Amino acid sequence: MKIGRIETFYVPPRWLFVRVEGEDGAVGWGEASLEGHAEAVGGAFEALRDRFVGHDAFRIEDIWQVAYRGGFYRGGAVLMSALSGLDQALWDLKGRVLGVPAWQLLGGKVRDRIRAYAWIGGDRPHEIGEAARARREQGFSAVKMNATAELDWLGTPKLFDAVVERVRAAQAEGMDVGLDFHGRVHKPMAKQLGKALEPLGLLFIEEPLLSENPEGLAQIAALTSTPIALGERLYSRWDFKPFLASGAVDIIQPDLSHAGGLSECRRIAAMAEAYDVAVAPHCPLGPLALAACLQLAGCTPNVALQEMSLGIHYNVGHDLLNFCANKEALTAVDGYLPIPEGPGLGVDVDEAAVREAHKDRHRWRNPIWRLRDGSFAEW
Incomplete structure (x- = not known):
């Protein structure tokens, strides 16, 4: 054809x-x-x-x-x-x-569903608790939240208490928690914060440093038993290779819309499996990206967790399922996403809705975050 x-x-x-x-x-x-x-x-x-x-x-x-x-x-x-x-x-x-389904073409199914997590926001413990409770009521048992929204690049260790309180507020609602550092803090702070968080039993700490600093990541990995997650800014198996070889990561997070699609992310996952590293695909995007992730989860043994973009502020007002004729394919049930059974990616696209939406061609730009001193902060 x-x-x-x-x-x-x-x-x-x-x-x-x-x-x-x-x-x-x-x-x-x-x-x-x-x-x-x-x-x-x-x-x-x-x-x-x-x-x-x-x-x-x-x-x-x-x-x-x-x-x-x-x-x-x-x-x-x-x-x-x-x-x-x-x-x-x-x-x-x-x-x-x-x-x-694509998973059938890629070797067949290894699981029927994959555990999902959704993002929550809030600056104070009670806000985090309310957000976690809402996710629990939606059936989720895992969330991700910002670790360092209020931390400066260097900051002071006394600020760690606020981070710990926010984590405990989510855990009090029965949630497993992953913390995203966004690479915002200087290495000495990341090392100390990683140590302070270790007793909390987190799912992972994400990007404690940026992938541009592989030596620092290896140092942090040697200081904490909390799993370290990384990879949304890496785009091929060659980008992931040094992090796997150094033992600096425990969970990789390739984005199937950035890292070569299903073909390359399947190869990346297979390479990670040889290092006993889990895969939790990055996906704060749209329905087709999520559908591709579920195809990967369906046929890849070391996929452990799947991100969903529910509640992320830059998607507010744009339902993930607006362009899906079969919404159940991307709907979490009891904290799990089902592996789609339909052909291809398993999502029936409402083409008329897509063409209509395209008429309002977007010009979306990344928000800019600044620290209290006015300097730029990593997203």
């Missing part, structure tokens, strides 16, 4: 959907969302169209290799996000033509 057309859609609030159509009319969907840079990813599709319209749509691995290696310059957030969306759409198309 030859590819006849590749389209992209700018879907509010900040998503970029990809539609691949075969010459016989078969269709597959993917998501190439790159927060704040949709236009750049859309531009990258110009080269992908020139290269792959007329190519055999079923030769997914060949398309991946040519797209990654054929342009000489490779990797990075923009090119890999474009390739990710194309790859997802090709798996969706192939699965739909053959009448089977």
